[in-house]
Amino acid sequence: MSETAVALRSVAKNFPNGIEALRATDLSIAEGSFVSLVGPSGCGKSTLLRLIAGLLAPTTGTIERHDDRMGFVFQDPTLMPWATALENVALPLRLNGGTDDSSARHALQRLGLDGFAGAYPHQLSGGMQMRVSIARATVTSPRLLLMDEPFAALDEFTRFRLNDDLRALWQKHGWTVVFVTHSVQEAVFLSQRVIVMSPRPGGIVADMRIDLPQERRNDFRLSHTFIDQCACVSTSLHAATAAQDSAA
Amino acid sequence: MRAAGKVILPFLFGALLLIIWEVAIRLNHIPQFILPAPSAIAISLWKDGPDLLRNLSVTVEVTLVALLLATITGVAIAVALAQWPLAERTFFPYAVFIQVTPIVTIAPFIIIWVENIFVVLLILAWMAAVFPIISNTLLGLKSASANLRELFRLYRASRWQTLRRLLIPTALPYFLGGLRISGGLALIGTVVAEMVAGTSGAQSGLASRLLEASYRLELPRAMACFVLLSATGLILYWALKVLSHRLLRHWHESARGIEN
Numbered sequence A: 001m002s003e004t005a006v007a008l009r010s011v012a013k014n015f016p017n018g019i020e021a022l023r024a025t026d027l028s029i030a031e032g033s034f035v036s037l038v039g040p041s042g043c044g045k046s047t048l049l050r051l052i053a054g055l056l057a058p059t060t061g062t063i064e065r066h067d068d069r070m071g072f073v074f075q076d077p078t079l080m081p082w083a084t085a086l087e088n089v090a091l092p093l094r095l096n097g098g099t100d101d102s103s104a105r106h107a108l109q110r111l112g113l114d115g116f117a118g119a120y121p122h123q124l125s126g127g128m129q130m131r132v133s134i135a136r137a138t139v140t141s142p143r144l145l146l147m148d149e150p151f152a153a154l155d156e157f158t159r160f161r162l163n164d165d166l167r168a169l170w171q172k173h174g175w176t177v178v179f180v181t182h183s184v185q186e187a188v189f190l191s192q193r194v195i196v197m198s199p200r201p202g203g204i205v206a207d208m209r210i211d212l213p214q215e216r217r218n219d220f221r222l223s224h225t226f227i228d229q230c231a232c233v234s235t236s237l238h239a240a241t242a243a244q245d246s247a248a
Numbered sequence B: 001m002r003a004a005g006k007v008i009l010p011f012l013f014g015a016l017l018l019i020i021w022e023v024a025i026r027l028n029h030i031p032q033f034i035l036p037a038p039s040a041i042a043i044s045l046w047k048d049g050p051d052l053l054r055n056l057s058v059t060v061e062v063t064l065v066a067l068l069l070a071t072i073t074g075v076a077i078a079v080a081l082a083q084w085p086l087a088e089r090t091f092f093p094y095a096v097f098i099q100v101t102p103i104v105t106i107a108p109f110i111i112i113w114v115e116n117i118f119v120v121l122l123i124l125a126w127m128a129a130v131f132p133i134i135s136n137t138l139l140g141l142k143s144a145s146a147n148l149r150e151l152f153r154l155y156r157a158s159r160w161q162t163l164r165r166l167l168i169p170t171a172l173p174y175f176l177g178g179l180r181i182s183g184g185l186a187l188i189g190t191v192v193a194e195m196v197a198g199t200s201g202a203q204s205g206l207a208s209r210l211l212e213a214s215y216r217l218e219l220p221r222a223m224a225c226f227v228l229l230s231a232t233g234l235i236l237y238w239a240l241k242v243l244s245h246r247l248l249r250h251w252h253e254s255a256r257g258i259e260n
């Protein structure tokens, strides 16, 4: 069960312009777990995610991934405007030399977009575009799903719905998910583990296990246990930001 | 009503201008070799039309072949320059050089070096038309969204896959914008080249017929040539616009318009 999906050993990233985006960081993520990264803007969340994906090379340190089958969901849907929803979802298959669209259709279906295979992105709402993006990221049955604030631009209602969907899919398929968000509530609701980061230089300041039942329905957001956990994460987030401010 | 206004208003305005022109010529007894009346031009169009259309077809042929060559070479050059930044730094200045050089100043050399007049015209029209295609396509190839590029990298897309599935579709609207400009420039290039090359006779283009008629002070005929060339330019522009709309209507902002 607790195989390691991702292991970072003293990974640091400095950009050529002198910004120390991530100071030496150790992190290991268990296979099949749902981990959220929270922290103020500019603390290196996206950088960490892109390092894990292999889109950025670390300045020092090593990154190991157990399985190279990955899906990545960007902050905005990042769809090809000239391609239909189905073609967008099928892209990873095509790039891999595949010609069969059945798994792309299946991925669309899984995200409740059955009737929209032939729609162009501009014909879809923001929430639907995000679903297409998630369908694309999961079409290759990845073992590791990396998501960079995927729901940040959506209204609360749509966001809650997609949170539920995402949790259900994760439970069903056993993906390892690394989820970046600004929202403490979202992180606590979704995750088994929340990692708090602070900026300048970016790094991990707290690593918290979320002790909540696996079954989380919508009204769970109003329960005391949920609110207590959120308060706990918030406190550590504020402590990190305050320490940062007084140091500056 | 709105659609009718779009056609009728410009048409009425044009008709009004022609009437004023016609009346002014008649009232002031202006001789034909200074400024012919619209009616005289129309008569010449009717009488010499079939003859002139033969010459026009020569001009149109040069224009279209030059535009086709400009498209093929322009896109090929843009793709090459986009793939190798070093190539862009090395060769792009020469593309600019071709663009800023007035083709009239190069024409005499080309005429000396190349014997076949059709090829001379083709080279000059190509020079006039190729730059907007190169520069627009190049800009388009470099405009792919950074996130989509990363996505392609994540799935280990080959250079060719990235070009075909990401860069070329991104560049398409830019290319079509360049093509529309180049269409007009190819015609202008052909006309200028014909005038400089001084071709004559039945095999010559319409621009040389225009020049020939004006030397003989047959202004109605010269103006008939002018009308035909302008109409050709308009049709070419319209055709490229329709082509662009066809190719982009499913997805690009420029072709989508407002949907109800």
Ligand SMILES: Nc1ncnc2c1ncn2[C@@H]1O[C@H](COP(=O)(O)OP(=O)(O)OP(=O)(O)O)[C@@H](O)[C@H]1O
Binding pocket: A015, A016, A017, A019, A020, A021, A039, A040, A041, A042, A043, A044, A045, A046, A047, A048, A202
């Ligand atoms: N390509 C880059 N070149 C130079 N500096 C960069 C680059 N990418 C990010 N940075 C810097 O690294 C730091 C961390 O950026 P990062 O995008 O990881 O932050 P983030 O936590 O994702 O912020 P946000 O929540 O606003 O998305 C920032 O100070 C940013 O300016």
Ligand SMILES: [Mg+2]
Binding pocket: A045, A046, A047, A148
């Ligand atoms: Mg970010």
